[in-house]
Amino acid sequence: MRVVVPFAAETPKTRLESVFSPDERSRFASAMLADVLRAIAETGHKPTVVSTAPLAVADLELPEAVAAVTSVAVDERPLTDAVNAWLPGGDGAADESGATGDPDHDPVAVVMADLALATPDALEGLLTTAADVAIAPGRGGGTNALVVRHPAFRVDYHGTSYLDHCEIARSVGADLETVDSFRLGTDIDEPADLVEVLVHGRTSDRALARLREFGFALDDRDGRVGVARETDRASE
Amino acid sequence: MRVVVPFAAETPKTRLESVFSPDERSRFASAMLADVLRAIAETGHKPTVVSTAPLAVADLELPEAVAAVTSVAVDERPLTDAVNAWLPGGDGAADESGATGDPDHDPVAVVMADLALATPDALEGLLTTAADVAIAPGRGGGTNALVVRHPAFRVDYHGTSYLDHCEIARSVGADLETVDSFRLGTDIDEPADLVEVLVHGRTSDRALARLREFGFALDDRDGRVGVARETDRASE
Numbered sequence: 001m002r003v004v005v006p007f008a009a010e011t012p013k014t015r016l017e018s019v020f021s022p023d024e025r026s027r028f029a030s031a032m033l034a035d036v037l038r039a040i041a042e043t044g045h046k047p048t049v050v051s052t053a054p055l056a057v058a059d060l061e062l063p064e065a066v067a068a069v070t071s072v073a074v075d076e077r078p079l080t081d082a083v084n085a086w087l088p089g090g091d092g093a094a095d096e097s098g099a100t101g102d103p104d105h106d107p108v109a110v111v112m113a114d115l116a117l118a119t120p121d122a123l124e125g126l127l128t129t130a131a132d133v134a135i136a137p138g139r140g141g142g143t144n145a146l147v148v149r150h151p152a153f154r155v156d157y158h159g160t161s162y163l164d165h166c167e168i169a170r171s172v173g174a175d176l177e178t179v180d181s182f183r184l185g186t187d188i189d190e191p192a193d194l195v196e197v198l199v200h201g202r203t204s205d206r207a208l209a210r211l212r213e214f215g216f217a218l219d220d221r222d223g224r225v226g227v228a229r230e231t232d233r234a235s236e
Numbered sequence: 237m238r239v240v241v242p243f244a245a246e247t248p249k250t251r252l253e254s255v256f257s258p259d260e261r262s263r264f265a266s267a268m269l270a271d272v273l274r275a276i277a278e279t280g281h282k283p284t285v286v287s288t289a290p291l292a293v294a295d296l297e298l299p300e301a302v303a304a305v306t307s308v309a310v311d312e313r314p315l316t317d318a319v320n321a322w323l324p325g326g327d328g329a330a331d332e333s334g335a336t337g338d339p340d341h342d343p344v345a346v347v348m349a350d351l352a353l354a355t356p357d358a359l360e361g362l363l364t365t366a367a368d369v370a371i372a373p374g375r376g377g378g379t380n381a382l383v384v385r386h387p388a389f390r391v392d393y394h395g396t397s398y399l400d401h402c403e404i405a406r407s408v409g410a411d412l413e414t415v416d417s418f419r420l421g422t423d424i425d426e427p428a429d430l431v432e433v434l435v436h437g438r439t440s441d442r443a444l445a446r447l448r449e450f451g452f453a454l455d456d457r458d459g460r461v462g463v464a465r466e467t468d469r470a471s472e
Contacts, residue, residue, distance in 0.1 A: 160461050220395040
């Protein structure tokens with residue numbers, strides 16, 4: 001099964017701009033992408049990064065075995081259009097080798113690049129479903145990951161995409177399964193989400209390493225759990 | 237297995253006070269409790285509400301089969317102390333019949349009363365684990381539900397309780413399993429969490445019915461998904 005990972009290479013994680021410098025945002029987004037690619041590769045599938053701008057796999061500093069199965073395709077279109085091109089029965093999209101996406105109807109998975117908690121086990125739970133469409137929802141009605149086996153299903157990431165995708169599946173006669181996973185349901189989008197990386201990140205995770213390198217640590221001094229940077233704490 | 241559901245009867249859901257009247261908060265909290273009790277009963281287990289104040293099961297308007305297996309115990313102590321009394325090897329606590337908690341070492345589950353998305357399937361995933369301690373973490377490092385089979389394990393809900401519970405398990409030599417569930421990981425605590433009830437609530441859920449009765453609906457007019465009340469919309 002092809003696993004597509006959309007990546008906004010030019011505007012990574014803008015909602016984290018209050019806590020990261022532009023350079024840090026970019027490095028953190030790349031670290032999350034690297035973790036997601038590794039988790040996918042560890043399930044035995046080959047990830048294709050669909051990036052809004054050229055991206056060198058070598059720059060992601062992936063483990064050799066992960067880099068060997070990872071490909072990159074550039075697609076400047078909005079997320080919905082770029083993903084739809086890769087779905088079974090989609091119009092295809094050129095990857096770096098010049099090969100097109102799936103003109104045949106093989107199932108395709110789409111996994112967001114900011115699922116920093118994704119593990120091979122959590123992904124297996126999604127990838128091994130048998131439904132025409134399987135969705136791992138995120139908070140706020142988002143669609144964090146999905147598997148599409150039905151040739152008429154198309155995504156629409158605008159708004160409450162989880163509900164829209166349920167409706168689209170119904171409208172094309174596709175059966176749908178919702179995958180219940182905290183790890184896949186956690187996209188790292190806002191400063192408060194960084195807590196999840198610090199709590200649930202595995203020691204081998206690149207995103208966790210970056211956060212620590214940037215000086216972030218858990219902070220529950222006010223009774224609620226948040227994050228703080230060393231510099232914040234030093235200035236008090 | 238006894239399933240304990242702690243319930244703050246006197247100060248329900250204070251962090252929702254910006255969107256609910258006190259009466260609404262109380263009714264919404266009771267509705268979530270009723271949904272949780274029903275889901276537990278549907279797994280074949282008997283829930284015990286450990287309430288900070290007297291609570292009549294009849295007032296919860298539970299389905300008859302659920303009411304028949306639900307009991308209430310009053311314990312005014314803080315959450316951590318009240319729960320520890322019920323754990324295997326705990327000091328016990330009187331329930332409404334005057335019987336004490338488990339002086340024997342039967343496993344005990346603790347499920348928070350605000351897990352409005354809890355389904356029998358999601359709970360089964362927790363209740364059927366074999367580990368000495370199994371935890372379904374919530375966002376922000378919380379412990380939304382757990383099963384304790386080890387007589388020396390005790391809870392501590394203060395701060396990043398998930399990490400603390402991992403550490404406590406290690407310190408008493410208990411093996412630990414983390415249960416990966418979006419449904420159990422979603423506690424309804426803040427106004428933004430109401431989105432989850434509106435998106436994932438089942439039509440038979442009392443909490444969803446209450447939200448609709450109060451006039452809440454999904455609102456994605458500004459591109460992000462939130463909730464709005466009819467009164468808010470009418471005033472624009």
